[in-house]
Structures are given as C-alpha cells and as structure tokens.
Amino acid sequence: MINNRVLPRFTNTLSSVIIFGSFFFIAGIMWAGYLIRGSPLYTGVGVARPQPIPFSHERHIRSDAIDCRFCHSSVESSPFAGMPPTETCMQCHTQIGLNSPILDQVRESYKTNRPLQWQRIYNLPGYVHFDHSIHVNKGVGCVTCHGPMDNMVPLPEQFPIDNRTPVIWKAQPLTMQWCLKCHRNPENYVRPREQVFNLNWRPQKPQADLGRELIGKYKIKDAGYLTNCDVCHF
C-alpha cells in the first residue's frame, strides 16, 4: 500500500485553507453570536406582545393627557413603579366607555375582585435589582428606557392563534451592555427632575453641558461607583 495516497492531492491546499480559515471562522462565530444575542430575537426589542385587554398607552397619554404617575403611582418612592389596581381604571371607566365590549374584563375584574393579569414586558433577571425611585429622582426620564409610550398604539393585525391584539413592546434591550451605557456616562442621559415624566422633552442647551450641570446638582456618583458589580447585582 506504500505507493497509494490516502487522500487526493488537492487536500494539501484544502488543509491550508482550513487552518487559515479557521481563525476567521471562529471569529465569525463569535461575532455572529454577539449579533444574535443583541438582536430582537433574543432581547425582544420592538416585538409586540398582547395583554389581557388591548390597552392603548397612546390613547391614555396623548389623547387623555394622563400623567404616568396616575397609574404607576409608586414610581417615585419605591423600586417598583406599581401596576394600577382595577379600581384605578374604574375611577374613569364608571363614566366612560360603559358599553364598550373591550372593557368587559375590567368590569369583570372589578366585580369579582380578581386583578387583571398583565403580562410583564420589562423583565429583569433575578440576579439584578432595579430601583425605579432612584432613577426617577436622579433625573432619568421614563422615555429613556421605556421609549415613546405615547406612540404605542395597539397594532391592527392580531395574533393568529388567539386573536389577541399586540399592544405593547420593549423599546430597549435591557442587556447589561445597555445599562452600562448610561452607568458609564450618565451625563448623556439625565434631564431635569421636573421633565422626567414629559415624554416629548428636548434639552434646551447641549446635553453635554446640561448633563454635567445636573450631575453636580443631583449628586450623581461617578462611573467608577456606578459600575461596581453590587450597584445592580445582589
């Protein structure tokens, strides 16, 4: 068998190509993994989800001009922004939309004293603690993380399986990379406290100047502190 070749001659070239190419291949896999994990496939940004009732943030914020805190009442004082009890809905809906079939479930909940089961969209992993009150009080606007809620209209199409209307979606990926973008450079994102709940606020002067000023005023700690592991992780 000594004069036979196990593999044809072109495998010489092939093996060089494989060895040389493997570096690019491995780098490519790592980069693809990074892109996939940062994409909506993994983070769910912009992927519309249904709720028990097709609640429109757009109608309540823009048309009715209701403040965020009317429903999410504990946002300034507790880690949890607060989900409104059915009684909050019924403050208005005993007067408005009495015959609307959309509100059937709300009325049902009010009668039976069983809360509506809203689906959580902004879901953080168990090893992270997030406090709404500190962010709101240091001048991080709702819109910075939650996006333009006043534009979130229930989508016209429905989910094919249960005919439910997608009404709400994530505006930001909530990855650690995204959190750190602000924790490393808070001056790029802070705004005056009184503008926190204003979804359409634009800075009057350059954000860099304003940010530096507000950081001094609100005593926001530096990036060295804000990027400590235990600031966010247990």
Place this chain on the structure above:
Amino acid sequence: MSQRAKREALTSEESLRPLIKPGHTLTSITNKISAIVLSPPLLTWLQWLIGLGLSFIILMIFMFGVSWVLYRGVGVWGVNIPVAWGFAITNFVWWIGIGHAGTLISAILLLMNQNWRNSINRFAEAMTLFALGCASLFPLLHLGRPEAFYWMLPYPNIMSLWPQFRSPLVWDVFAMIVYGLVSLFFWYLGLVPDLATLRDRTENRLAWVIYGILSLGWRGGSRQWFYYERAYLLLAGLATPLVISVHSIVSFDFSVAIVPGWHSTLFPPYFVAGAAFSGLAMVILIAIPIRYVFGLEDFITMRHFNNLAKLMLALGLIVAYSYVVEYFFRWYSDNTYQSNLTHDQATGAYSWMFWLQITCNALIPQVLWFKQVRSNLRLLFIVSIVISVGMWVERYVIVITSLHRDFLPSVFGMFSGTIWDWATLIGSFGLFLCLMFMFIRLLPGVSMAEMRKLLLHGKMKEES
C-alpha cells in the same frame, strides 16, 4: 587506583553506557516498537485489556462524581467559608504540575542536547497532555456554573464584560490554553514521522486510512526533514518558557492574595520546582510498567532511570530548600499571622498532613543519593509513589491550612473532603489512565524516528 580516579572511571563508564541495547539495527528498532501497536502478542494484549478495564471502572467513579457535582452543585464537596478552595484547586495544581515534567523532558532536555530523552519523551508528552486534561476539569467544576466558563475569555458580548486582566486567575486561563495547544502541537509534530511508519506498515485498511490522514502526507524526504527539524526546534523553544511561566502563574493565584501562607514572593520558583518534581515521579511511575509489559528494556534502559532519578533528586532539593526559606521568612517577617500559621501547621489540626509533606518531599527523596536505590526499580517505584503523594499533600496543606485559620478567630473553620471530593480525585486517575492506555495501544509509545536517529549518531561516532 585512588578513590577519586575510581569515581571518575565509574561516572564516565555510566555516561558511555549505550542508550539503546547493543545489537539493534534500524529495522529491528522499528519492528519492535511498531509491533506494540500493529501486532501485539496475545499476552500483552490481554494485560493491556485488563489494565484498560480497571482504569475504566475508576473512570466511571469520576463520571458518577462529576455528574453528581453538576446535578447538585459544588455544595456536595466539603468546600465552604472559610475554606472555599478545597480539593478542586489542590487537584488542579497537582495535575498541572504532573504535566510539567513532560515538557521539561521533551523541550528543555532537547534544547540542552540531552539525547537520552529520546525514548521517554513521547509518553512523557502524552502524560503532559492527559494531565492537563485532568487538571483543567477541576477549575471548571469548581466554577459552580461550568456552562459559563467562556466568560473568562475576552469575546464580544452583550454584557460589556471584559476579563479582569489584572487578575492572575485570568492569566491562568490563557496560560492553560497556550500550554495545552503548544503541548498538543509539539506532541503531534513529533508523532508525524512515526504515524507515516505505521501507515506504511499496517495491513489493516481502516488503520491505513487513519494513520495516513494523521501523518499529513509524510514521505521522509530530506526537504520534509529539514522543515520538520526546524519546526520541532521552534516549538521546543516555545514550550520551554511555558514550563516556567505556567506554574508561576498558577502560584500567582495564591501569592497575590494577602492570606498568610499564600502571600509569598517565593512561590513561583517553589511551585515550578515542585511541579517538575512530582511530574518526574509520575514519569517513572508510568515508565516502569510500560517498559515491563511491552518489553521495552532495550530502549528504556537503567541509564534512563538513573538520569531521571538524579533530576528528581535535584528538583527535590530545590523543593526542600524552598521549605526552609519559606519557614525562615515566616519567622523573620515577625508577623503574628505568619507565625501563627506556621505554629498551626506544625501542631494544629492538619499537622499530620504537614509532617507527611515534609517526610515525603524533603526527607525520603534523599535516598536517591544512593546508586543502589536509583538502580533498583522496585525502590524507585516506591519512592516515586511517596513523592507523588507528598506533592498532593503539599498542595493540600497550602490550600487548606492557610484558609482555615484566617485573620479573625470568628471565621476559623475546618475542612474535610466529602465522598464526592474523593470520587473526583480518585476518578481523575481513571480518566488519566484510560487515556494513557489508549495512547499506548494506538500510537507508538517510544519515538521510532528519534531512536533510529540515535542509533545512527552512535554508529557515526564509532566510525569517526
């Protein structure tokens, strides 16, 4: 004859003793070594099968132990605060130390032109690779979340996380990866001419294809040899600093911490010497049975064992010296915590381990001064076992006794390995032995090409 002249005559006679038993030709060397792989005698094959079977049983202990750790978490081990580094780190340091002797023999002795290394380097390098495999499993299991091991590598990620490059634990990851790759390439490159020999000699079609692919088209032409020798020397040059650096970095894992017993500038040389010391003991432990079972007395001669034992003695003396220096500086530092630690080690709960360490590593190896011991394989085997045990105990003493008496009496604690600690330790021998047995059956355990070269060089010397 004066005493001195006699001694000189004895040494020169010893160094002239042939590395290959006289009477061998190029063909007989190749026949003898390739027969182990291609057509072993029935008795040898049976012995091999029994050995592999026993190792496989031990491997199953490992599998069971590891599965339980993965299923229940590291809590099944004895580790807890204050002793959070238990058996896993002890075993890691011990196994990676074993590996160092292989690289020492294959790279450093090659660069120093010590051609007696040629018959033992192949399985010593295999030992390095398999020991590295065993070693790297322990820190992975110790992570608690082994599936997230890749977080230690710098790769693009959505957490914006980057390894802490100031930590020796990160250097350790890189050192291990580099060491593993270089050892693998070095071992494989050395194998290429031998794989080609096996390809040309086998009668089995499947073996022909496999050895043929693995031998990368080796034909033994002078151009191929030219490039081969160059690459081999280059890799030896690459591997040599790794013998020093890898275990230095392992020692930094300890010495950067301010824990008394760890915080010492002595650690890098101390660890490197200890690593090669235990590794050489393992080489002897492997060489003796291989030589006996496969009848390799012609190639692994008493001169080899004599040289290995001398090397082991030299490294053992460095280790013993390191002990002395370590305890001297603990006393000289006049630091309460350091002296308390020494007192606790010598008289405390783990004192028997401490004295076992001193006995096994510093006292018993002194018998290697005697030629009678170095030329008696039974005694050499026993001394090597003692050294291997002693070096494990040394790492145990460093890891556990330093941690169990911390700065505050309120966090003093005790450690003892659970059955799962022992299962992973003992089982890792099963993994190592299984790999070793498969290696010796499937690949030539002694380098045929280098043995042939050795024979030719000897002949050329005689003729000139």
